[in-house]
Amino acid sequence: xxxxxxxxxxxxxxxxxxxxxxxxxxxxxxxxxxxxxxxxxxxxxxxxxxxxxxxxxxxxxxxxxxxxxxxxxxxxxxxxxxxxxxxxxxxxxxxxxxxxxxxxxxxxxxxxxxxxxxxxxxxxxxxxxxxxxxxxxxxxxxxxxxxxxxxxxxxxxxxxxxxxxxxxxxxxxxxxxxxxxxxxxxxxxxxxxxxxxxxxxxxxxxxxxxxxxxxxxxxxxxxxxxxxxxxxxxxxxxxxxxxxxxxxxxxxxxxxxxxxxxxxx
Amino acid sequence: xxxxxxxxxxxxxxxxxxxxxxxxxxxxxxxxxxxxxxxxxxxxxxxxxxxxxxxxxxxxxxxxxxxxxxxxxxxxxxxxxxxxxxxxxxxxxxxxxxxxxxxxxxxxxxxxxxxxxxxxxxxxxxxxxxxxxxxxxxxxxxxxxxxxxxxxxxxxxxxxxxxxxxxxxxxxxxxxxxxxxxxxxxxxxxxxxxxxxxxxxxxxxxxxxxxxxxxxxxxxx
Amino acid sequence: xxxxxxxxxxxxxxxxxxxxxxxxxxxxxxxxxxxxxxxxxxxxxxxxxxxxx
Numbered sequence: 245x246x247x248x249x250x251x252x253x254x255x256x257x258x259x260x261x262x263x264x265x266x267x268x269x270x271x272x273x274x275x276x277x278x279x280x281x282x283x284x285x286x287x288x289x290x291x292x293x294x295x296x297x298x299x300x301x302x303x304x305x306x307x308x309x310x311x312x313x314x315x316x317x318x319x320x321x322x323x324x325x326x327x328x329x330x331x332x333x334x335x336x337x338x339x340x341x342x343x344x345x346x347x348x349x350x351x352x353x354x355x356x357x358x359x360x361x362x363x364x365x366x367x368x369x370x371x372x373x374x375x376x377x378x379x380x381x382x383x384x385x386x387x388x389x390x391x392x393x394x395x396x397x398x399x400x401x402x403x404x405x406x407x408x409x410x411x412x413x414x415x416x417x418x419x420x421x422x423x424x425x426x427x428x429x430x431x432x433x434x435x436x437x438x439x440x441x442x443x444x445x446x447x448x449x450x451x452x453x454x455x456x457x458x459x460x461x462x463x464x465x466x467x468x469x470x471x472x473x474x475x476x477x478x479x480x481x482x483x484x485x486x487x488x489x490x491x492x493x494x495x496x497x498x499x500x501x502x503x504x505x506x507x508x509x
Numbered sequence: 510x511x512x513x514x515x516x517x518x519x520x521x522x523x524x525x526x527x528x529x530x531x532x533x534x535x536x537x538x539x540x541x542x543x544x545x546x547x548x549x550x551x552x553x554x555x556x557x558x559x560x561x562x563x564x565x566x567x568x569x570x571x572x573x574x575x576x577x578x579x580x581x582x583x584x585x586x587x588x589x590x591x592x593x594x595x596x597x598x599x600x601x602x603x604x605x606x607x608x609x610x611x612x613x614x615x616x617x618x619x620x621x622x623x624x625x626x627x628x629x630x631x632x633x634x635x636x637x638x639x640x641x642x643x644x645x646x647x648x649x650x651x652x653x654x655x656x657x658x659x660x661x662x663x664x665x666x667x668x669x670x671x672x673x674x675x676x677x678x679x680x681x682x683x684x685x686x687x688x689x690x691x692x693x694x695x696x697x698x699x700x701x702x703x704x705x706x707x708x709x710x711x712x713x714x715x716x717x718x719x720x721x722x723x724x725x726x727x728x729x730x
Numbered sequence: 731x732x733x734x735x736x737x738x739x740x741x742x743x744x745x746x747x748x749x750x751x752x753x754x755x756x757x758x759x760x761x762x763x764x765x766x767x768x769x770x771x772x773x774x775x776x777x778x779x780x781x782x783x
Contacts, residue, residue, distance in 0.1 A: 262780045266768030290750065302742050305749040312753065331726070337782050351760050355753055362749045366742050386678040393674065397667050407661050410723045411675070417715050418679055425682035425708055429689070463757065470764050473781065477771035480779045 266473035274466045281459035288452035296449070302366060307452045309359040311460035313381065316356050318464065319349025320388060320415055327412025330405060339405045340475035342412055344468055346391050352464070353385035376430035380423045387418055513598045517606025522613060524583050531576060531614045539572045539618060543625055552630070561632040562691035565622060566684050570651065572618055573680075574673050576611050577655030581663050581672075590663070593728060600725030604656060608720065611652035619644050636694025636702070643690040643706045650683045650713035657720040660727040683709055 289307040296303035322345035330338035360378045361371045372378070391411050398404030525531055546564050550557045557564075584590055593603055623640070626632045634640070658676045662668045686709040693702025772780055 262777045264769060264772040264780075266765065266772065286750075290746070300742060301746055304746045308749055308753045340782070351756065355756055358752055358756070359749045362745050362752070366745050383678050383681055386674075390671075390675045390678065393671060394662070394665075397665050397671065406726055406729070410661060410726060413723070414679070414719060417719065421682045421712055421715070422678075425685050428708075429685050467757075467761065467764065470761075470768060474764060474767045474771060476782045477768065477775055477780065480775045481771060484775065484779075 266470045266477075268469075271466060271469050274462060274469070278459065278462035278466050281455065281462050285452070285455045285459040288448065288455050293448040293452040299367075302363060303449065304452075305359055305363045307456040309356065309363060310453060311456040312352050312359060313356040313377075314457065315460050315464050316349055316352040316381065316384075317419075319345050319352055320384060320419060322468075323349060323388070323391065323412045324415045327409035327415075330409045331413070336479050337476070339409075340472050340479060342409065343392070343395055343475050344471035346388055346395075346412070347471060348464060348467055349388045350385065350392060353381060353388060356381050357385060374430060376427040379430065380426045383422050383426070384415075384419055387415060387422075391415070510599060510602055513602035514606045514609060517598065517603050518609040518613075519606075521580060521583065521607055521610035525579075525610070525614060530579050531618065535572050535575045535579075535614075536618055536621060538575065539568050539622055540625055542568050542571065543622070543629060547629060557630050558632060561626050561630045562688045562695060563684075564630075565626050565691065566647070566687045568622060569615070569619060569647070570677065570680055570684060573611070573615055573648075573651040573655055574676055576614055576618075577652065577659045577676070578669065578672055580607050580611050580656055581659035581668070585663065590728065600728050601721035603728070604660070604720045604724035605717075608649075608652045608656045608717070611656060612648050615648045615652060616644070619648065633695050635696055639690055639694040639702050639706060643687050643694070643702075643709060646706055646709040646713050647683050647687040650709055650716060651680060653713060653716040653720050654679055654683075657716065657723060657727075660724055663727070683712055686712070 285307070289304055293304070293307075295301045323342050326338050326342035326345055330342060357378065360375075360381070364373055364375070364378070365371050391408060394411055395404055395408045398407060543564070546560075546568075547557055550560060552558075584593065623634065623644075627634045655676055658679070659672060662671050662675065665671060686705040689700050689705040690702040690709070693700040693705070
């Protein structure tokens with residue numbers, strides 16, 4: 245995952261220097277795989293798979309909605325895990341992973357709500373219905389947005405990470421309790437007809453769904469690496485700004501210093 | 510340890526008794542919102558009466574948010590957080606003490622509000638055991654969660670707007686459960702109120718434990 | 731979005747299209763934003779510090 249410049253590399257190595265972007269050999273390979281999977285997914289999802297017996301072509305929305313919903317939960321779960329690891333190890337890599345996973349979670353959560361809503365309109369004739377899944381997702385999306393808000397708002401470099409990691413950890417019980425209680429609540433009002441969201445999927449339809457999951461997973465992984473690197477870079481910028489400020493203070497105090505040249509902001 | 514809890518709770522309650530924020534600001538706010546609901550929902554068509562459990566718990570949630578926000582802000586005077594950290598009190602004790610103080614304030618408020626909805630909404634108050642149990646469980650849940658999250662946003666400039674954004678979605682299950690329990694208590698059919706009360710109890714336990722574990726890290730940060 | 735998309739004679743085509751285009755569009759936008767942030771930040775950081783390792 246890293247392209248640190250290494251003086252023992254041969255001259256033939258085109259990339260002896262670390263590039264000024266977040267790409268790398270790994271992301272190139274991953275990206276190509278993702279594109280291939282996406283192409284397959286479009287083909288299977290929109291062309292090769294048959295319409296559902298009951299839902300008709302609307303089932304094609306599920307090939308987006310289901311993978312995206314799973315990735316939303318994956319993002320939230322990863323945030324929680326990274327928060328736990330940060331609290332135990334205190335290494336900045338875990339912190340960067342937590343914020344990257346959270347942001348991805350918010351994006352895929354928004355997508356889950358969007359596709360669920362679009363699916364709902366022709367099915368139930370309304371863009372929103374207090375269906376258990378949509379309601380839980382909406383609540384969790386707000387929780388994840390709150391997590392990002394706390395990160396943005398804390399001026400101190402490390403304090404924000406502690407607060408956010410507690411918040412990230414709390415996502416775990418929150419997700420479970422919200423899911424369970426909303427599900428139970430809505431089951432009071434909606435009987436079996438609710439799960440129009442889960443038709444019996446088989447054959448080419450199952451393939452479309454699986455390909456969708458694979459494509460979604462690859463895109464998620466690719467994005468996660470890039471976003472992680474962005475978070476890492478943000479930490480570095482902050483560190484350098486901090487070093488520069490300290491150096492300026494020292495220079496004012498006329499103490500000798502070995503700090504490198506301050507980077508232009 | 511329990512002496513420390515009582516110490517902290519006593520301190521917070523004494524501050525409240527001196528400043529009277531709960532009685533002079535939070536309670537009138539709560540009653541005002543109850544009255545506004547009546548303006549919004551037309552008392553004559555029975556909508557207000559049937560919506561009473563939900564409206565009641567929404568008001569309690571909002572009031573609880575104010576109460577825990579206040580609980581956090583009394584520690585923001587210079588040096589108080591450091592004093593708490595250096596005092597040798599276990600962070601869990603500080604957490605439990607603050608939560609206990611909030612519980613006490615909220616329970617008094619809820620008593621007043623139950624009376625208010627009985628009068629203003631002509632609510633069919635019944636099922637007092639279930640009501641009481643639910644109030645206790647929900648109050649502990651709100652207080653524990655609130656004190657934890659209040660500690661989480663302590664010191665941030667946008668604390669006052671951020672706290673509701675963080676706290677209210679987390680407390681949604683408490684709202685759902687407490688409302689269902691009240692509906693059952695007031696006589697609605699087909700709702701297993703005691704099971705919903707159980708859910709709220711579970712929530713309260715989870716957050717009391719979570720607060721005891723996490724408050725230390727927040728005091729340090 | 732009520733335009734009906736004629737792909738293999740679909741029903742509810744507009745909704746399907748909206749869902750897929752929306753998904754690809756949102757993710758695509760996020761990809762672009764992230765890559766741009768990566769480039770801008772990379773330029774501000776000295777080479778040795780650019781990657782986690």
